[in-house]
Amino acid sequence: MTAVDEPLAVLRALFARQRLGVLATHGEDHPYASLVAVVASSDLRHLYFATTRATRKFTFLTADPNVAMLVDSRSDDDVDFHGAVAATAVGAARELDGAERAQALDAFLRRHPHLRGFADAPTSALVELQVRTYYLVSRFQNVTELHME
Amino acid sequence: MGEAQTRGTPFVVPAEEMDDALAPRVGGKALALARMARAGIAVPPFIAVTTDAYGTFLDAAELRARVLFELDRKDFADMRWEEMWDAALRIRNLFLTTPLPDELRAVLAEPIAARFGETATVVRSSAPGEDSAGASFAGLHESYVNVRGVDAILEHVKLVWASLWSDGALLYRRELGLDPTRSSMAVVVQEIVAGERSGVAFSRHPENEEKALVEAVHGLNQGLVDGAVEPDRWILARRDGSVLEHRAAERHDMMAPAADGVRLVPLPVERRSRAPLADPELPLVFGLARRAEEHFAAPQDVEWTMRRDELYALQSRPITTLAGEAGDGRATYLSLRRSFDNLSALRRRIEDESIPAMVAATQRLGATDLARMDEDDLAAAARERKAEHDRWVDVYITDFIPFAHGARLFGRAYNDALRPDDPYEFADLLTATPMLSLRRNAALERIAAAIRAGDEAAAEREVTRYVAAFGDAAGDAAAEADAALAVARRLAARPAGGPAARPDRERLERRYLDAHPPEERERAAELLDLARASWRLRDDDNLYLGSLEGLLNAALEELRRRGRPVDPRLEPRRVALPSPLAGAAPTAGADEAAPAGSAAPAADGVRRQARQIVGQPAGPGLAVGRARVVEGREDLLAFEDGEILVCDAIGPEMTFVVPLAAAIVERRGGMLIHGAIIAREYGLPCVTGVPLAAELITTGDRVTVDGYLGIVVIG
Known part of the structure; x- marks a missing residue:
């Protein structure tokens, strides 16, 4: 990413490439992190992921919907320090149902077709993260904020 | 490492054992020398330190990640050349301050010591692909002449490795689309042949297929390669080697071996009238280039030297691109490096001729009263000022900007001698030279001191002195005085101060000089003096040019004031920043795209904010x-x-x-x-x-x- 790259384009490229993100929740007086399969809406304002309702992350996000999600392009190599891009999305999470769920599920399964069984299970929830702000980090230390107003 | 390593992927290969299969490990330069030796051409004895040694050093010292960290701070496209130079300096310092791992050192030291002992050597780059059909890194990677003893040789091997990451080499690789992280470097260590005459021979003239070209200088070849010594030049008919043209050089100097490295020395008077090659010797040199061409089945550019009438080939490479061919910026990247002698000549020209002439021109033009001129005279004055400004903009580009390399040359020498942790420590030896802008700030501090003391009359006097000394000849004196007073009042509101106390320069200077052997100290002191002049000029030159620009702007302003049209061609060319005190605004980076992160919300409802x-x-x-x-x-x-x-x-x-x-x-x-x-x-x-x-x-x-x-x- 160069200094003059459009940050939205960088984000789009990141979500086009990455399928997993790290979800950060909070509960029982401590933070908690989990890896989830994620997809972004075309306007990048919403992130969707599926989880079973019995999980700690679902319990936590239900109790406190303020969550963060980190998506990054690292390859666990030397070049990552300057080549990798990381985006932290901060916003509110909620379980979807009805038409909203159907629409989001469609997008989710286009990205993760092999997760159909998992996402369709009656015990699974489809969760939307409505993004307030992205913190986009590139070249190790360059930070741009994107406020989704 | 150990025996298996030395047998399987050798770190050192003697000339006699070099075959074509080793090309990716020893590089083209080493292989060409080996092939010439096999063909019976006299070549100084040499060995190659392979790319395996380079790779082992990088891995053992974890340098790959550190080099990337320096290089990738910013996107290449966002970096100015100055930043590339800085990154290259930091990388070079990494190589300098990182010792060879003991095991690798032992494996390298033994064959080098056995082959060369205390014999003087040349340590040259031999990067695989360095001199291929489409590229020539000649001069962009380093070579070191007159290096003695295994310790010094190994240190210079590291410097040659580091030159893979020099600013010029990085830029050239980018142009060729090569990834520097995939490049590697072998090194040739070659016994020095201190020839009395040296030169280059092109078996085919780079610009004419019918002709060949021989260049020769007295002394070592380094003088010709660095451009410090002008060569005699012969154009020959390629068909039969007959001389078509001989252009004799002004023969003043020669490059000679010194205690450490090489030195430009005056050519003994009796040799000045003699061409480096006598007529019967020309066919020998041309014949060498032809033999190399036949052997490599392509026209060759051969470096040669002659010692006691015995002719040696120092290296041979294919003639790659025709001179001036579009798309190859190597010449530009080469010009990023200047020798001490080249810079000394530049300094004399700048200090003795250019600066006094600029000051005189400013005074002469500033002495005319534009307000009193009739329209024809005013138009003529504007044209004259434009011509004068243009002239000095040209000098600024051709002389002043390159002279900044003086500080860089010193920086490298300082780091070589002292290996400091901070690669910019050298700058402490250059600062606090009497720059114009610092003198001006001292004058402002005097106004502030008078204000602090409540002595308004003294403050007035200091302001008058300030405007007389630093005001633009054509500027608005009252505005200059107001500006000075405004800043001085703010200065007066805080405790008296000035430039920060710098590290003890005398101690630093002593340490720098003591790091050189006694016979090298005079030269080291000269280099420091050159660097200080270079550092000073980086500040002063803009002020001098700014004054001339101010004069031109004043004439254009007077034309406008009288309602006369101003020919846009009369506007000043922009290389230096205009002086805000002369009323103009600095030019912004017009070459850059619109900001990605302005705080304003965009039409898409996403507010971008650089954090x-x-x-x-x-x-x-x-x-x-x-x-x-x-x-x-x-x-x-x-x-x-x-x-x-x-x-x-x-x-x-x-x-x-x-x-x-x-x-x-x-x-x-x-x-x-x-x-x-x-x-x-x-x-x-x-x-x-x-x-x-x-x-x-x-x-x-x-x-x-x-x-x-x-x-x-x-x-």
């Missing part, structure tokens, strides 16, 4: 304060004590507010630019090379400047 920007650390320290984005004179006059100076590019004419500033942030990058120089003088935290600094930061923003890491945090 943290990475530039280059150019002055250590940490400061937090209110930003003042300086785009013109008004911003300078509004500058408050303790603010952070943010600008596109700081010019010396802006530096009078620096004593008020808490830190400096600049779009332009590099350690040797004005912003970095003046920050170092005042001990201010400074970050340069911050992309779009003046666009991403707004006056009034709270800004944190981390001059240790080169990071600016907004908000």
Whole structure:
């Protein structure tokens, strides 16, 4: 990413490439992190992921919907320090149902077709993260904020 | 490592054992020498240190990641050449300060000591693909002449390795689309043949297929290769070697071996009238190039030397591109390096001719009273001022800018001698030279002192002196006085100060000189003196040129005032920043795209806000304060004590507010630019090379400047 790259384009490229993100929740007086399969809406304002309702992350996000999600392009190599891009999305999470769920599920399964069984299970929830702000980090230390107003 | 290593992937290959299969390990230069030796051409004895040794060093010292870390701070496309030079200097220092791992050292030392003992050697680059059909790195990678003893040879092998990452080599690789992280470097260590005559021979003239070309100098070849010694030049018919043309050189100097390296010395008078090659010797040299061409089945460029009438080939490479062929910027990248002798000549021209002539021109043109001229005279005066300004802009480009290499040359020599942890420590020896802008700031401090003492009359007198000494000949004297007074009043509101106490320069200077053997100290002192002149000029030249630009602008302004049309061709060419005190605004980075991170909401409802920007650390320290984005004179006059100076590019004419500033942030990058120089003088935290600094930061923003890491945090 160069200094003059459009940050939205960088984000789009990141979500086009990455399928997993790290979800950060909070509960029982401590933070908690989990890896989830994620997809972004075309306007990048919403992130969707599926989880079973019995999980700690679902319990936590239900109790406190303020969550963060980190998506990054690292390859666990030397070049990552300057080549990798990381985006932290901060916003509110909620379980979807009805038409909203159907629409989001469609997008989710286009990205993760092999997760159909998992996402369709009656015990699974489809969760939307409505993004307030992205913190986009590139070249190790360059930070741009994107406020989704 | 150990025996298996030495057998399987050898670190050192003697000339006799080199075959074509080893090309990727020993590089083209070594292989060409080996092939010539096999063909019976006299070649000085040599060995190759293979790319395996380079790779082992990088891995063992974990240098790959560290090199990448230096190089990838910013995208290549965002980096100015000055930043590339800085990155290359830091990388070079990594190589210098990282010792060879013991095991590798032992494996390399044994065959090198056995082969060369205390014999003087040349340590040359031999990167695989270095001189291929499409590329020639000749001169971009390093060679070191007259290196003795295994310790010195191994140190120079490291320097040759580091030259894979020199600014010129990096830029050239980028042009060729080569990935430097995939490049490797072998090194040739070759016994030196101290020839009395040397040169190059092209078996085919680069510009004419029918002809061949021989160049020759007295002394070592280094003089010709570096451009320090003008060669005699013969054009020959390729068909039969007959001489078509001989252009004799002005023979003054020759390159000779010195205690450490080579030295330009005066050519003994009796040899000056003699061409380096006698007529019967020409066919020998041409014949060598022809033999090389036949052997390699392609026209060759052969470096040769002659010792006691015995002719040696030093290296041979294919003639790659025709001179002047489009798309190959190697010549430009080569010009990024200048020798001491080249720079000394440049200095004499600048100090003895250019600067006095510029000052005289400024005085002469400034002495005319535009207001009293009739229209024809005024138009003529504008044209004259334009012509004068153009002339000095040209000199600025051809002489002044390249002279900045003096400080760089010293920086490398300083780091070679002292291997400091901070690769910019050398700058401490250059600062506090009497720069014009510092003298001007001292004059402002005198006004402030008078104000502090409540002596308004004395303050008035100091202001008058200030305007007389530093005001623009054509500028508005009253406005200059107001500006000076405004800044001095703010200065007066704080305790008396000035440039920060710098490290003890005398001690540093002694340490630098003591790091050289006694016979080298005079030369080391000369280089320091050259570097100081170079450092000083980087500040002063803009002021001199700014004065001439001010004069031109004044004439154009007078034309406009009289309602006369102004021919746009009369506008000053922009290389230097205009002087805000002369009423113009500095040009912003018009070459850059619109900012990605302006704080304003965009049409898509996403508000982008740069939070943290990475530039280059150019002055250590940490400061937090209110930003003042300086785009013109008004911003300078509004500058408050303790603010952070943010600008596109700081010019010396802006530096009078620096004593008020808490830190400096600049779009332009590099350690040797004005912003970095003046920050170092005042001990201010400074970050340069911050992309779009003046666009991403707004006056009034709270800004944190981390001059240790080169990071600016907004908000």
